[in-house]
Amino acid sequence: MVQIAHKNKLTINAKTGIIGLLGYPVEHSSSPLFQNRAIETMGINAVYLAFSVKPENFEEAFKGLSALGAIGANFTLPHKQSAYKLCDECSPEARVIEAVNTVKFKNGKAYGYNTDAYGIKAAINEHGKKFTKAKVVILGAGGVARAIVTQAILDGASEVYIVNRTVSKAEKLLESILNNCRNLDEKERLHPIPPCHAVGYDQIANALNEANILINATSIGLKKTDAMLFDPKLIESSTFAYDTIYNPPQTRFLIAAKQRGCRKTSNGLSMLLYQGAKAFELWFDRKAPVELMRQQLMHPRAFS
Ligand SMILES: NC(=O)c1ccc[n+]([C@@H]2O[C@H](COP(=O)([O-])OP(=O)(O)OC[C@H]3O[C@@H](n4cnc5c(N)ncnc54)[C@H](OP(=O)(O)O)[C@@H]3O)[C@@H](O)[C@H]2O)c1
Structure with a gap:
C-alpha cells in the first residue's frame, strides 16, 4: 500500500476561504479528497466542501456562495448549465459548451470556466497527442x-466525427457547438472550423478510417457486462484510444483497442485530474500539485 505524507495540516480560522462543490447527488465525488489534499499540501488557508443542492435551490446556493465571499466553486450534475447562466463573464470554451464546472468569485462578479475541456486536452497531451491537425472521433453526444468536441474544434482538429x-x-x-464557435471573436477562435460530422454507428467505419484520436464519451463501459458498441476490428493500431470512464479502469473499449495493437490508450482518470488541477490554478493563481493530486485519486486510502 502506498503511503503518502503531507506536511501541512489545515487549521480553520476566521480567514479560511471556501470553495464549494454543488451537485445533486454529490456524495460520490472524489473532488473534495484530492482538492483538500492539494490545498493542505500547498499550505493554503482554504477548504473545499461538497453541498448537495436540489435544482430548485441552485440559484440561491450559487448567489449565497458569492455573498459569503467564497473563493470559487465547482459544479457537477445537474448544475453545469444553470451555473453558466448565472455567471457574469464566461471563458470562450464555456460559452461554446454553454456549461460551467468552475467559477471564481472576484470583486462581486462570477467568472465561469469549463475545465472539463482543458482536462481532455491535458490528458491527451500527456500521451504526446494533441487535437491540432488530428482526425478526432468522439463516441457519445452527452455533456x-x-x-471534448468543443476542445477538438478550438484546438484546430482537421476533422471531427461525433458518433x-x-x-x-x-x-x-454539433449544430449548437458550431453556432457558438462562429460567435467567438477572432482572437478567441485561433483555428478555422474543420469539417464536422454527426453520424450513427452504421457509419463508424468511415469515421474510424485513419482516425488519429478515438474517445469514448458514452456511459457504455461503466458496467463490466456492457457490450462493445461497434466492431472492434475497425479500430486501427495507429489510433490513440481514450476512454473517459475511469472506474472500472479497464473497459471493454480499452481492452479491444489494445488487442487491435493500439500502443497508446488511457482511461479517464487523467481528464478528471486535469479538470481539477486547472480549477485549482484558477482559484489560487498558482501551479497545482498535479502528481500529488493524481496519487490521491489513484490511492484514496493511502494518505494518512
Ligand atoms: N473522466 C472524467 O473526468 C469524466 C467526467 C464525467 C463523466 N465521465 C464519463 O463520461 C461518460 C459520459 O458522461 P455524460 O455526462 O456525457 O453522460 P450522458 O450525458 O448521459 O451521455 C451518455 C451518452 O452515452 C450514450 N449511451 C448510453 N447508453 C447507450 C447505449 N446502450 N448504447 C449506445 N449509446 C449509449 C448516450 O447515447 P444516446 O444519446 O443515444 O442516449 C449518450 O451519448 C460517463 O460514462 C462518465 O463515466 C468522465
Whole structure:
C-alpha cells in the first residue's frame, strides 16, 4: 500500500476561504479528497466542501456562495448549465459548451470556466497527442462529449466525427457547438472550423478510417457486462484510444483497442485530474500539485 505524507495540516480560522462543490447527488465525488489534499499540501488557508443542492435551490446556493465571499466553486450534475447562466463573464470554451464546472468569485462578479475541456486536452497531451491537425472521433453526444468536441474544434482538429446511438442528438449538439464557435471573436477562435460530422454507428467505419484520436464519451463501459458498441476490428493500431470512464479502469473499449495493437490508450482518470488541477490554478493563481493530486485519486486510502 502506498503511503503518502503531507506536511501541512489545515487549521480553520476566521480567514479560511471556501470553495464549494454543488451537485445533486454529490456524495460520490472524489473532488473534495484530492482538492483538500492539494490545498493542505500547498499550505493554503482554504477548504473545499461538497453541498448537495436540489435544482430548485441552485440559484440561491450559487448567489449565497458569492455573498459569503467564497473563493470559487465547482459544479457537477445537474448544475453545469444553470451555473453558466448565472455567471457574469464566461471563458470562450464555456460559452461554446454553454456549461460551467468552475467559477471564481472576484470583486462581486462570477467568472465561469469549463475545465472539463482543458482536462481532455491535458490528458491527451500527456500521451504526446494533441487535437491540432488530428482526425478526432468522439463516441457519445452527452455533456462530456460536448466539452471534448468543443476542445477538438478550438484546438484546430482537421476533422471531427461525433458518433451516437441517437443521431438527432449528435446533430443538435454539433449544430449548437458550431453556432457558438462562429460567435467567438477572432482572437478567441485561433483555428478555422474543420469539417464536422454527426453520424450513427452504421457509419463508424468511415469515421474510424485513419482516425488519429478515438474517445469514448458514452456511459457504455461503466458496467463490466456492457457490450462493445461497434466492431472492434475497425479500430486501427495507429489510433490513440481514450476512454473517459475511469472506474472500472479497464473497459471493454480499452481492452479491444489494445488487442487491435493500439500502443497508446488511457482511461479517464487523467481528464478528471486535469479538470481539477486547472480549477485549482484558477482559484489560487498558482501551479497545482498535479502528481500529488493524481496519487490521491489513484490511492484514496493511502494518505494518512
Ligand atoms: N473522466 C472524467 O473526468 C469524466 C467526467 C464525467 C463523466 N465521465 C464519463 O463520461 C461518460 C459520459 O458522461 P455524460 O455526462 O456525457 O453522460 P450522458 O450525458 O448521459 O451521455 C451518455 C451518452 O452515452 C450514450 N449511451 C448510453 N447508453 C447507450 C447505449 N446502450 N448504447 C449506445 N449509446 C449509449 C448516450 O447515447 P444516446 O444519446 O443515444 O442516449 C449518450 O451519448 C460517463 O460514462 C462518465 O463515466 C468522465
